[in-house]
Amino acid sequence: MARHCIIVESPSKAKTIGKYLGKDYRILATVGHIRDLPKKDLGIDTAHRFEPKYVAVPGKKDVIMNLKKAVQDAKDIFIATDPDREGEAIAWHVAQILDLDPSAVKRVAFHEITKNAVLEALAHPVPVNLELVNAQQARRVLDRLVGFELSPLLWRKIKPSLSAGRVQSVAVRLIVEREAEIESFAAESAYRVAARFLPADAEGKTEINAELPKRFKEENKAEAFLESCRTAAFLVDDVEKNKAKKQAPPPFTTSTLQQEAGRKLRFSVSQTMMLAQKLYEDGHITYMRTDSLNLSSLALAMIKAQIVEMFGEAYSHPRKFKTRSKGAQEAHEAIRPTDMHLSEAGDNKNVRSLYRLIWKRSMASQMAAADVERTKVRIRNDKNTELLEAKGEVVTFPGFLKVYQQDEDKENLLPALKKEDKLTLIEMEAVEKFSQPPARYSEPALVKKMEELGIGRPSTYAPTISTIQKRGYVEKGDKAGEAREYRRLLLKDGRISAETLSEVANAAKARLYPTDTGRVVNRFLTEYFEDIINYNFTAGIEQDFDDIAEGKREWHAMIREFYDPFHARIEQNFDNKTNFRGERLLGTDPVSGKNVYAKIGRFGPIVQLGEVQSKEKPRFAGLKDDQRLDTLTLKEALELLAYPKEIGNYEGSPLTVAVGRYGPYIKHKSTFYPIPANQDIAAVDLEHAIALIGTAREKESNKLIRDFPEEKIKVLNGRYGPYIAHAGKNYRIPKNTDAEKLTADNCREIIRQAPEKDHKRSSARRKKK
DNA sequence: CAGTGAGCGAGCTTCCGCTTGACTT
Numbered sequence: 001m002a003r004h005c006i007i008v009e010s011p012s013k014a015k016t017i018g019k020y021l022g023k024d025y026r027i028l029a030t031v032g033h034i035r036d037l038p039k040k041d042l043g044i045d046t047a048h049r050f051e052p053k054y055v056a057v058p059g060k061k062d063v064i065m066n067l068k069k070a071v072q073d074a075k076d077i078f079i080a081t082d083p084d085r086e087g088e089a090i091a092w093h094v095a096q097i098l099d100l101d102p103s104a105v106k107r108v109a110f111h112e113i114t115k116n117a118v119l120e121a122l123a124h125p126v127p128v129n130l131e132l133v134n135a136q137q138a139r140r141v142l143d144r145l146v147g148f149e150l151s152p153l154l155w156r157k158i159k160p161s162l163s164a165g166r167v168q169s170v171a172v173r174l175i176v177e178r179e180a181e182i183e184s185f186a187a188e189s190a191y192r193v194a195a196r197f198l199p200a201d202a203e204g205k206t207e208i209n210a211e212l213p214k215r216f217k218e219e220n221k222a223e224a225f226l227e228s229c230r231t232a233a234f235l236v237d238d239v240e241k242n243k244a245k246k247q248a249p250p251p252f253t254t255s256t257l258q259q260e261a262g263r264k265l266r267f268s269v270s271q272t273m274m275l276a277q278k279l280y281e282d283g284h285i286t287y288m289r290t291d292s293l294n295l296s297s298l299a300l301a302m303i304k305a306q307i308v309e310m311f312g313e314a315y316s317h318p319r320k321f322k323t324r325s326k327g328a329q330e331a332h333e334a335i336r337p338t339d340m341h342l343s344e345a346g347d348n349k350n351v352r353s354l355y356r357l358i359w360k361r362s363m364a365s366q367m368a369a370a371d372v373e374r375t376k377v378r379i380r381n382d383k384n385t386e387l388l389e390a391k392g393e394v395v396t397f398p399g400f401l402k403v404y405q406q407d408e409d410k411e412n413l414l415p416a417l418k419k420e421d422k423l424t425l426i427e428m429e430a431v432e433k434f435s436q437p438p439a440r441y442s443e444p445a446l447v448k449k450m451e452e453l454g455i456g457r458p459s460t461y462a463p464t465i466s467t468i469q470k471r472g473y474v475e476k477g478d479k480a481g482e483a484r485e486y487r488r489l490l491l492k493d494g495r496i497s498a499e500t501l502s503e504v505a506n507a508a509k510a511r512l513y514p515t516d517t518g519r520v521v522n523r524f525l526t527e528y529f530e531d532i533i534n535y536n537f538t539a540g541i542e543q544d545f546d547d548i549a550e551g552k553r554e555w556h557a558m559i560r561e562f563y564d565p566f567h568a569r570i571e572q573n574f575d576n577k578t579n580f581r582g583e584r585l586l587g588t589d590p591v592s593g594k595n596v597y598a599k600i601g602r603f604g605p606i607v608q609l610g611e612v613q614s615k616e617k618p619r620f621a622g623l624k625d626d627q628r629l630d631t632l633t634l635k636e637a638l639e640l641l642a643y644p645k646e647i648g649n650y651e652g653s654p655l656t657v658a659v660g661r662y663g664p665y666i667k668h669k670s671t672f673y674p675i676p677a678n679q680d681i682a683a684v685d686l687e688h689a690i691a692l693i694g695t696a697r698e699k700e701s702n703k704l705i706r707d708f709p710e711e712k713i714k715v716l717n718g719r720y721g722p723y724i725a726h727a728g729k730n731y732r733i734p735k736n737t738d739a740e741k742l743t744a745d746n747c748r749e750i751i752r753q754a755p756e757k758d759h760k761r762s763s764a765r766r767k768k769k
Numbered sequence: 770c771a772g773t774g775a776g777c778g779a780g781c782t783t784c785c786g787c788t789t790g791a792c793t794t
Contacts, residue, residue: 009788032788040783057787086787140785147784154783161782168784277789289787459786601774612775620774644772660772672772723794730794 005074007067007094009081012281013113020115028070030081034060035093037140042148046563049556050141054093064097071098076106078122083109084329085549089136092128102128112296112333135549141559142541146532149570157573157580158520159602163471167456168464169525169533172473174449175441176514176522185437190215191222191430195388197234197379199415200422206415208423210379210390219487222430225384226491232381234423240376245369248400250293250321251334251362254458255451257288260361262444265353269443270462275354284345285337285358289458292330293321299336303366306340311402317368326454327542336362364404371397375414379423390414432486440511443476455538472604473518481507516605516629520582528573587634598632603661605629607637622659648686655689657681668693708744715739715747726751
């Protein structure tokens with residue numbers, strides 16, 4: 001029997017809809033885009049009307065074949081890809097591939113995935129919106145032109161395999177500029193006065209923590225203030241009470257989920273997305289790549305019921321949130337559990353804790369605001385005119401705080417006080433406090449910033465962050481922090497003492513740092529293509545895309561206007577042969593008299609001794625991980641150039657210490673022995689080297705489990721356990737096999753039975769050699 | 770893995786945004 005055919009993007013969505021609609025409907029998924037520009041060529045006719053050449057997305061042949069087969073005997077074909085720009089384009093490509101007339105296609109939009117919403121949508125099909133499709137084509141073509149013309153320029157000017165693009169280059173810029181702000185930051189210090197009191201006549205032992213709003217720049221001023229307080233009597237000057245509300249947070253979008261999972265659970269952006277994907281595929285949450293704060297009516301009712309059941313009517317406050325982020329397309333709902341009764345879900349710890357977070361946030365978003373009472377107590381004394389202030393905060397109605405706490409929601413209790421109450425000073429201190437430099441971006445903080453700028457989409461935040469790290473523009477790392485001394489003056493028992501203490505300042509975990517390559521690439525783009533990496537570039541062209549989508553503008557003309565001046569600058573830069581490698585002359589080598597430079601080399605930052613153009617070829621050495629192009633000294637450069645260095649003889653052959661691609665190593669009789677990373681290579685002498693070789697040889701002998709020299713078969717201990725090596729290939733040993741007891745025959749059998757693998761990865765690697 | 774960095778010239782690299790599996794000797 002012929003069935004209705006519905007085409008969606010996500011296989012999970014197809015499954016869900018299938019459950020609602022039953023046997024009369026057949027639901028197929030495109031699994032994302034099915035056609036795109038070719039992977040290798042530009043695929044755009046820039047000489048004419050930027051005609052794009054579309055090819056099937058690699059690996060999508062099966063999907064396309066299934067679509068073609070399914071529609072042959074279909075009663076109706078509904079294209080229900082996501083209701084946004086990309087979804088409209090997918091709908092159009094589907095129509096093209098299926099040879100359907102776009103104006104006759106039944107395009108439907110599911111704004112929420114509930115039975116009623118789906119049936120309602122199916123009842124109101126519309127044609128494909130070609131203007132919206134054109135806006136997507138313009139977006140696609142512009143991104144391809146920028147990426148595929150800028151990147152080759154970088155290969156030529158800086159080094160191979162680099163990349164640039166509308167989104168990634170701005171992300172790198174943000175990180176480079178933040179680092180520059182930190183570098184130019186000069187910490188200032190001032191003395192902060194804090195005091196602890198007890199009510200003079202109260203039985204209660206609740207302390208009052210007060211602070212002086214004013215800070216003292218100089219220590220003697222702070223000391224003079226403490227001195228004046230030494231014999232002072234303290235009184236409550238006045239008590240001010242204010243009622244305030246803390247508003248419930250909106251439900252999660254991709255960006256806010258990444259931020260909160262990072263802050264509360266310490267997940268990286270990609271980790272959060274992988275865990276969320278799992279919850280989505282298991283049907284526990286709605287779609288996790290979304291910029292919408294919208295909750296379906298079904299969801300609102302379900303959340304409300306859950307709140308009322310758990311906390312009572314007073315805690316329910318249903319509401320809809322409006323999206324504030326730039327360029328939001330809102331094709332999906334906010335991220336929420338599919339079933340609010342399920343307060344826990346997932347089959348491992350991390351999945352479960354992410355689900356809990358989503359569940360709590362969804363609850364909180366529909367709960368009442370919290371009522372807090374803030375108290376400010378001013379404290380005067382009889383020896384000077386300054387007022388100290390103590391602040392208290394009490395939650396009088398928790399509202400959403402019942403389920404969702406922010407870190408800053410700490411209560412601070414103050415004892416009951418009234419005007420003119422006497423206070424007893426326990427102690428008062430003046431501590432030198434330093435101003436904080438701007439914080440380096442964490443991954444979620446970078447996503448937040450990108451979202452604010454309207455750069456990137458929920459589906460690309462995580463991949464973009466991994467791209468800029470893969471290209472070597474940015475590294476994620478911890479910083480131990482610097483030890484810093486500060487002064488503390490203490491007034492206690494009528495005496496003032498002073499001491500110098502030490503603290504660790506500015507330690508941070510998992511932050512993003514620019515590399516030398518990232519800085520140089522950014523410098524180049526800033527100098528020649530500032531308009532592309534300008535923070536407003538995307539916002540500007542998004543306006544153009546909107547105009548195209550509304551039929552107010554023609555897309556070829558828009559791209560032409562952008563492309564001609566852009567391409568002219570690309571050509572101009574290609575024509576002048578000068579490199580852009582951040583080269584810096586450090587000085588001259590006192591031994592050879594040659595110049596010493598620091599610059600970006602083929603594989604990263606290097607130092608160079610001598611001239612590239614000279615007959616005698618220059619010598620090179622890579623920088624160490626903690627060294628930087630901009631700050632490297634001549635002395636450090638000469639130390640790097642001291643290798644390879646012969647340090648003596650062993651077993652009749654010379655021993656050489658050198659630094660290569662994978663770090664420092666010792667070379668002996670054409671064998672390489674890596675030097676451990678924590679070891680200073682300057683300290684590696686003959687004795688050291690011999691010891692290192694000894695342990696390396698011992699380890700090597702442990703690696704070999706069985707050896708069958710006639711068959712050229714070895715059983716070795718590897719990273720993933722024992723395996724068989726033969727003729728340049730490795731073979732997995734079947735489970736429950738004792739590797740120690742394998743015979744040559746066993747091994748031959750395993751090799752014979754090994755499945756013939758011919759996947760792309762290994763063939764690509766072979767090609768490389 | 771393989772221990773570079775010039776230059777020669779071959780062949781390669783590269784974008785953003787939509788969606789999931791493979792595949793971990």
